[in-house]
Amino acid sequence: MRVIIYADGGCEPNPGPGGWGVVISGPDGVVDLCGGEPGTTNNRMELTAAIRALEHFPEGAQIEMRCDSQYVVKSVTEWMRGWKAKGWRTTTGAVKNVDLMQRLDELASRRNVKWTWVRGHAGDPLNERADRLATKGRVEARLKPKSTVAQSPSPVGTTTAAKTLPAVPAALQTVTFDAAVSARVATMAAAANLSPESFVEAYLRHGLETNAARVASGAARPRDADLEEIDF
Numbered sequence: 241m242r243v244i245i246y247a248d249g250g251c252e253p254n255p256g257p258g259g260w261g262v263v264i265s266g267p268d269g270v271v272d273l274c275g276g277e278p279g280t281t282n283n284r285m286e287l288t289a290a291i292r293a294l295e296h297f298p299e300g301a302q303i304e305m306r307c308d309s310q311y312v313v314k315s316v317t318e319w320m321r322g323w324k325a326k327g328w329r330t331t332t333g334a335v336k337n338v339d340l341m342q343r344l345d346e347l348a349s350r351r352n353v354k355w356t357w358v359r360g361h362a363g364d365p366l367n368e369r370a371d372r373l374a375t376k377g378r379v380e381a382r383l384k385p386k387s388t389v390a391q392s393p394s395p396v397g398t399t400t401a402a403k404t405l406p407a408v409p410a411a412l413q414t415v416t417f418d419a420a421v422s423a424r425v426a427t428m429a430a431a432a433n434l435s436p437e438s439f440v441e442a443y444l445r446h447g448l449e450t451n452a453a454r455v456a457s458g459a460a461r462p463r464d465a466d467l468e469e470i471d472f
Contacts, residue, residue, distance in 0.1 A: 241267075241302065242302045242303055242304040242352075242354060243264060243265070243266045243267075243297070243301065243302065243303050243304070244264075244265040244266075244304050244306065244366075245262060245263070245264050245265070245293045245303055245304065245305050245306065246262070246263040246265075246306050246307075246358075246364075246366045246367050246369070246370040247260070247261070247262050247286075247289035247290045247292075247293045247305060247306070247307050247312075247370060248260070248261050248262075248286070248289055248307070248308060248309075248360070248367065248370035248371050248373070248374045249261070249282065249284075249285025249286040249287070249288055249289040249309070249374050250282050250285055250286070250371075250374055250375075250378065251280060251281055251282045251285060251378065252378060254281055254282045255279065255280060255281045256279065256280075257276065257277070257278050257279070257280075257378050257381040257382045258276055258277050258279075258280040258281065258282070258284065258285040258377075258378055258381060259274065259275065259276035259277075259285060259373075259374040259375060259376065259377025259378030259379070259380070259381060260274060260275055260276065260285045260286075260288045260289035260292060260373075260374050260377055261273070261274045261289060261369075261370040261371065261372065261373025261374035261375075261376070261377060262274070262289055262292055262293040262296070262370060262373065263366045263369045263370045263373065264293065264296065265366060270366075271296075272369070272373055273292055273293070273296065273373070274373035274374065274376050274377040275288075275292065275377045275380075276377030276378050276379075276380050276381030277381055278381045278382070278384050283309075283311055283336070283337060284337055284340060285374065286307065286309040286311060286312050287312060287315075287337055287340040287341070287344060288340065289307075289370075289374070290305060290307060290312055290344055291340060291343055291344050291347060293305065294344070294347035294348060294351060294353070295347060297351060299350040299351060300350070300351065300352065301351050301352065302351075302352045303351055303352065303353045303354070304353075304354045304356055305353055305354070305355050305356065306356045306357075306358045306366075306367070307355070307356075307357060307358070308357070308358050308359060308360030308361075308367060309357075310357055312344075312355075313355050313356070313357045315341060315344075316344065316345075316348060316353075316355050317355050320341065320345055323335050323341070324345070328341070328342065
């Protein structure tokens with residue numbers, strides 16, 4: 241009997257912070273897996289979801305992998321044999337995401353996997369659950385602190401002024417929402433498996449980063465649509 245797996249991944253924006261989610265429906269119940277990366281692409285997250293799912297099982301396991309990414313399913317079932325015969329190349333050059341493709345091929349070849357494409361956002365509860373897990377991974381990736389770039393030492397006899405953050409305006413130290421907004425934030429945060437505070441921080445961080453260049457140039461004010469398009 242095959243274990244059913246749903247795998248999903250994505251980015252917002254693409255490329256940008258990404259997340260992947262896996263739902264394993266087996267005889268012992270449902271298992272959720274998720275993760276994310278601060279800088280990646282939709283396709284890499286879709287591939288990563290399938291890889292993480294296969295890594296969860298021993299060699300020889302019988303699995304049905306259900307993905308809403310035709311890129312993943314067709315890569316394995318239609319295109320990969322030809323790529324391998326050509327040394328992992330296509331008619332136009334090297335296979336994209338070849339590192340993940342090779343890992344996926346290695347794992348799948350040691351397991352009995354049936355690959356099934358499913359339509360995304362079509363009401364399948366486990367597919368929707370995998371999508372929510374991918375969103376959770378993406379939000380957590382956004383919240384990861386950016387790596388610190390090493391600075392060259394200052395020349396002898398010179399000093400570098402410490403960069404300090406501006407004080408937080410009093411109006412922002414305590415921000416309140418009306419009941420309707422608070423309820424919506426709580427619902428969306430729960431769907432992403434985050435606290436309301438973490439959810440709001442991720443939501444605002446994305447909006448600020450999206451509009452930073454536009455605001456700095458004075459070309460336009462931030463658009464509400466930029467925030468509304470975030471699909472938490």
